[in-house]
Amino acid sequence: MSLEPxxxxxxxxxxxxxxxxxxxxxxxxxxxxxxxxxxxxxxxxQNVILETDMILKQTTLKTIIGPEDHCQRLxxxxxxxxxxxxxxxxxxxxxVTDLKGCLSWISKGKIDVTGLIREIRDS
Amino acid sequence: MTDSAPVRIYPDTxxxxxxxxxxxxxxxxxxxxxxxxxxxxxxxIVVSNFTLMETLHALRTIVTKMKYQELANSxxxxxLIQIANSKPFEETVHKDSMKAFSTIIDKIxxxxxxxxxxxxxxxxxxxxxxxxxxxxxxxKGSFRVYRFRCQKCNSYLKCSSCRVDSEIxxxxxxxPDLVQLLISERLGCKLFFTMDKYFANIPIKDGRVKIExxxx
Numbered sequence: 001m002s003l004e005p006x007x008x009x010x011x012x013x014x015x016x017x018x019x020x021x022x023x024x025x026x027x028x029x030x031x032x033x034x035x036x037x038x039x040x041x042x043x044x045x046q047n048v049i050l051e052t053d054m055i056l057k058q059t060t061l062k063t064i065i066g067p068e069d070h071c072q073r074l075x076x077x078x079x080x081x082x083x084x085x086x087x088x089x090x091x092x093x094x095x096v097t098d099l100k101g102c103l104s105w106i107s108k109g110k111i112d113v114t115g116l117i118r119e120i121r122d123s
Numbered sequence: 124m125t126d127s128a129p130v131r132i133y134p135d136t137x138x139x140x141x142x143x144x145x146x147x148x149x150x151x152x153x154x155x156x157x158x159x160x161x162x163x164x165x166x167x168i169v170v171s172n173f174t175l176m177e178t179l180h181a182l183r184t185i186v187t188k189m190k191y192q193e194l195a196n197s198x199x200x201x202x203l204i205q206i207a208n209s210k211p212f213e214e215t216v217h218k219d220s221m222k223a224f225s226t227i228i229d230k231i232x233x234x235x236x237x238x239x240x241x242x243x244x245x246x247x248x249x250x251x252x253x254x255x256x257x258x259x260x261x262x263k264g265s266f267r268v269y270r271f272r273c274q275k276c277n278s279y280l281k282c283s284s285c286r287v288d289s290e291i292x293x294x295x296x297x298x299p300d301l302v303q304l305l306i307s308e309r310l311g312c313k314l315f316f317t318m319d320k321y322f323a324n325i326p327i328k329d330g331r332v333k334i335e336x337x338x339x
Contacts, residue, residue: 063235072240073232076175080225085233095234096162100155101145102230103182103223107189112149114137114318116188117181121299 064088129167131239133307133332135317136177139170143227150318153337157316161237166314170231171241171306177299178227183220190216192275241310251309255301261326264295296321308332 065073065087074084134157141154148154160166190212198206206212231238270289271280281288300322307315308331315322316335323336 065235068243069235069239072243073235075243076228076240077232080221080228082225082229082232089233089235095230096158096237098234099143099227099230100158101143101147102226103140103143104145104147106144106182106185106219106223107147109147109192110149111144111147111185113141113144113181113185114150116184117135117137117140117177118319118321120177120180120184121297122294 062088062090129161129164130314131169131310131312132161132166132314132316133169133171133303133310133312134174135303135315135319135322136174136181137318138316138337139174139227140178140181141318143223150337150339153318153339157337164236167236168231168238169240169307169310169312170238171303171310173303173306175228179220179224182223183216186216186220186223188274190219194275245309247306247309251305252302255298255305258301258304258325258327259296259298262295262324264293264321264324267292267294294321296325301325304332304334 065085067087070085070087077084137150138154138157141148141151142158145151157166161168194206232240268289268291271282271287272278273280279288300319304315304322304325304327312332314335315332316337318337320336320338322334325334327334
């Protein structure tokens with residue numbers, strides 16, 4: 001069984017720290033091993049952070065909707081004949097803009113919605 | 124993006140419908156600016172059942188108006204009565220307005236990050252609405268003169284009998300406006316956004332929901 005270098009050094013350093021095999025190495029070798037392990041560990045952490053950032057940017061996040069909130073959303077959807085949504089849904093950061101102009105097909109000309117709702121409220 | 128939690132805001136029905144209509148609405152840019160801030164997580168929108176009821180009614184009114192304006196030629200009153208009572212006209216208006224309403228519901232219910240809803244089973248204590256009458260009593264409206272307009276082609280009209288072409292109308296925030304405002308307070312919103320200028324006359328005191336009238 002072969003181990004990747006960072007895993008090998010990491011395990012070795014753990015063992016040394018635990019004092020299990022330190023007696024098998026001459027003291028002049030312990031320092032270089034410690035340095036190498038620290039270096040690999042730091043590089044490894046940096047890579048993990050970089051890769052995590054990259055993954056977060058490229059992966060759609062999952063959101064779990066609270067039970068009451070989910071019920072209310074399902075209720076509104078069922079009233080309008082829409083299919084249910086699961087409690088865990090993909091979070092779409094651009095979702096507000098999905099709403100923008102989604103009803104533009106209603107009119108070819110301009111509408112004064114504020115004036116129209118004013119009329120409805122006054123009537 | 125902001126790091127702090129978004130502020131809960133209550134947009135008036137005119138803002139929600141305007142943003143959905145896009146460029147078709149005269150004041151769309153105002154609604155768009157507000158929604159940009161929602162997109163940037165500065166605000167989180169609270170949608171009440173009252174707003175949804177008004178939205179549905181507004182969409183039915185808009186679709187009816189559009190269908191009426193699209194009618195060819197110059198239909199007589201008799202023709203219009205026949206059209207208004209016909210099944211195809213009723214079905215078209217119902218279908219199109221429901222399609223529009225369910226499109227909005229679909230998008231806002233899927234978006235958990237920017238939209239929240241009135242909690243199920245929420246009750247409104249009488250004090251909520253009792254606060255409306257003192258507000259209305261303290262609100263001073265204004266008188267406006269409007270010219271008569273044709274609802275089909277928007278041309279100005281003159282009465283064929285008395286030759287008058289305008290009317291005086293009393294304008295101010297009304298009971299439905301105050302209900303919206305009071306609901307927003309009950310739902311814990313800090314800001315109430317509207318594009319209706321009559322809200323600016325409501326004498327709401329400090330410490331309560333703040334009214335922001337979006338204007339060009």
